[in-house]
Amino acid sequence: MLCKSLEFKNVVGQKIKVIDIPVLAINNRYYFMIQVRLQIFVSYIYTHPQEKSCYSFRDYLKRKMNWSDFKDLFSAQEVENRA
Template sequence: MLFKSLEFKNVVGQKVKVMEIPVLEEDNPYYFMIQVRLQTFIASVYGEKKYHKRYSFRDYLKRAMRWPDYEQLFKNGELKNNA
């Protein structure tokens, strides 16, 4: 699975980095859920007065999603040709 990261400045003007955002195809059943949760997460991080430099979106999903859905989303598939 591919992951992306996002950097922005929060309300106070400090640089914040959100890491481990899964990249999904649009036909994936979890695509919409991840997009909505990402928007919610970024809005909560943006408005926080408490400053953290880095946030893990994967850890947030672990707390926010039901466990069977989380496992299904992040399950490791077999890689072709050891790539």
């Protein structure tokens, strides 16, 4: 599974990093769910400052998704042309 990360500053100017964001094709059945969950997660982190500066989106999904869907999402091997 190919993952990406996201860095931004929250309301108070603290630098935040979100890691383990899965990269999915638009026609993937989990694409919309992941986009919505990511938007909710980032907006929560942006407006609620905490001591933590690095968050794992994968851990967040583990708590919020059905286990069978989570397992299916992260066990998919769709990577092409690996270097």
